[in-house]
Amino acid sequence: MNKIEFNPRKSRHIKYLERRIVELHEQIFADAMHVVTKYDEDDWELLRMEIQTNISLQKKYRRRLNLLNL
Numbered sequence: 001m002n003k004i005e006f007n008p009r010k011s012r013h014i015k016y017l018e019r020r021i022v023e024l025h026e027q028i029f030a031d032a033m034h035v036v037t038k039y040d041e042d043d044w045e046l047l048r049m050e051i052q053t054n055i056s057l058q059k060k061y062r063r064r065l066n067l068l069n070l
Helices: 008-037 041-068
Strands: none
Touching: 008 041
């Protein structure tokens, strides 16, 4: 059997992805609350596109994190 080796680079990358996912989640929630509470026709489209971009980034980072944790 092979001994599982500690990889500091991989663990740093996992911590970074976890931190980035939490930051994106907070930003998505804050932007969504802004859209709901302070609805403005001018800002709506821009915020919606930003929320969609952050959601896709969050999904991408989650997939990478799942692969690293295998």
